[in-house]
Amino acid sequence: MRPKSVVKEEAIRQEALRIIAEEGLENLSMQRLAKAAGISPRTIYIKYENKEDLLVKLFIDVVLGAYETAVLKDFSEDMTLDAGVTAIWRNTFHYFRKNRERFVLMQYGRSSPLLNKAYQERDIGMGAFFAPIHRFLQRHVRAGLLPRYPHEVLRALLFAPLFDLVQEYFEYRDRPRQIITEKLVLDAAAAVIRGLKKPGK
Amino acid sequence: MRPKSVVKEEAIRQEALRIIAEEGLENLSMQRLAKAAGISPRTIYIKYENKEDLLVKLFIDVVLGAYETAVLKDFSEDMTLDAGVTAIWRNTFHYFRKNRERFVLMQYGRSSPLLNKAYQERDIGMGAFFAPIHRFLQRHVRAGLLPRYPHEVLRALLFAPLFDLVQEYFEYRDRPRQIITEKLVLDAAAAVIRGLKKPGK
DNA sequence: ATTTTAAGTAAATAATCGTTTACTTACTTT
DNA sequence: AAAGTAAGTAAACGATTATTTACTTAAAAT
Structure with a gap:
């Protein structure tokens, strides 16, 4: 089995915090976050149940x-x-x-x-x-x-x-x-x- | 010329405050607000430039x-x-x-x-x-x-x-x-x- | 009473939302 | 080395977003 990438996990959290701080929580979308972290939106859902769970x-x-x-x-x-x-x-x-x-x-x-x-x-x-x-x-x-x-x-x-x-x-x-x-x-x-x-x- | 209805104006403000208090600012959309106030979305834009202006x-x-x-x-x-x-x-x-x-x-x-x-x-x-x-x-x-x-x-x-x-x-x-x-x-x-x-x- | 004009409506616009489907990749286990 | 499996991707899903287009209504001004 392929292990979860901790690098991508960390990128998600870091980019999420950055977007929230720079543009506000209301401007954080899953697709923007995925793009900023350099991954597919689906990857976020591997690590988190949904947006609420992530936040x-x-x-x-x-x-x-x-x-x-x-x-x-x-x-x-x-x-x-x-x-x-x-x-x-x-x-x-x-x-x-x-x-x-x-x-x-x-x-x-x-x-x-x-x-x-x-x-x-x-x-x-x-x-x-x-x-x-x-x-x-x-x-x-x-x-x-x-x-x-x-x-x-x-x-x-x-x-x-x-x-x-x-x-x-x-x-x-x-x-x-x-x-x-x-x-x-x-x-x-x-x-x-x-x-x-x-x-x- | 037809005058602006102050009743509808007041309904917009009141319903906006209610939705924000009950469900949060992030759940206030122009269409929900219009429906709650019993008017058409377009009417909000007669009284306010856009959503930011309203808020x-x-x-x-x-x-x-x-x-x-x-x-x-x-x-x-x-x-x-x-x-x-x-x-x-x-x-x-x-x-x-x-x-x-x-x-x-x-x-x-x-x-x-x-x-x-x-x-x-x-x-x-x-x-x-x-x-x-x-x-x-x-x-x-x-x-x-x-x-x-x-x-x-x-x-x-x-x-x-x-x-x-x-x-x-x-x-x-x-x-x-x-x-x-x-x-x-x-x-x-x-x-x-x-x-x-x-x-x- | 008719004209004029902006207020107001219903419905549609393109864009974006959260999330999923169908598929590929990479790593562990055998 | 081959099989198995979950991680990961690209693209799409329907729903909803802010806002606008095309049209109707109501009231003031003539």
Whole structure:
């Protein structure tokens, strides 16, 4: 039996990410993707059930999966609130700064009904990814440092401004001078930490 | 000369918003829209140049325009930081809570290349909408209450968690018990305000 | 009341969509 | 070396896309 070509598999994923980042998810068609990857449309269907299967796997495996491991690098549940949040922010900024294509698909996950389903089930909802961060936050809640908000609220306060800043980083990408720098991102992290803490702590 | 029917015009916009909210922007076609609005496809092209023109006008006029006026209701540049930010948060939450369809299209504006162009040009970039809020923030910067971050950073800290909470509000819409309540949103507003302020103020 | 004119309709346009059919190629197993 | 088999290709499938052509309708202007 002839083995599946990992080279072609990789070309499919790479070209799919590129087309989505450069021309939008709405302009990704199977025939365009096949042509860009230098293969026949049928080949895509050997590796993926259909278009939805391809997009969900791209989103879950390549974008979310890789982000999960990147964000938890050097992160530990036992860190102080300041150290932990700073690590999450720094890791996220570093990861997406060098992976714009993945960030673009990540943002589609918020609006596209197809990807949003996968997004909620796997990721941030309460999956293995968020679990360490969840326990980290709950520890500081029990210690009296953080207020007892539902974790959806803590998550919004913690992650939403971060993703917005990454988006800003890329929007001003071709301007004369970059506005969003690492220093600024870490300053914003400090502001978020101040806001999260119970008043007077 | 026969006058344009405002009824049909309104039906087009309403059905477009409904289809986008219920089935996603990617499932809105001109023929489906025409059928849903009870008209001929050609009629849409009497009122709009093409699909892009329709979507941009829907986004700018109906979603962004109406949000701009809603968020600035009862808001004044002269307010204290706490009062101003609280007003912005409360107004935003109230507006989108009763306008889910508009919120869905708003979120598409973050990822869809087509809408994102309009988004940046008109809105939050530095348009007439954000100007009063920008001056409000700058006044508190000059007073020494807020740090001198670029306004992109202040905007991210101020708005991003708010939109995330509205998203959460709708995601748990059909659960037994609503998680995101107005009280919780205003608690989160207070947290954001604490974070924004210079340390020690 | 008739003319004028743009609004509106039904149906068709070419292009493109996701997916499949019919066939060939290349690699593993015997 | 030959047989077997799934990977891969080229071309086509019907369905659907945005938009237009040819025609009808309704209302304002004469």
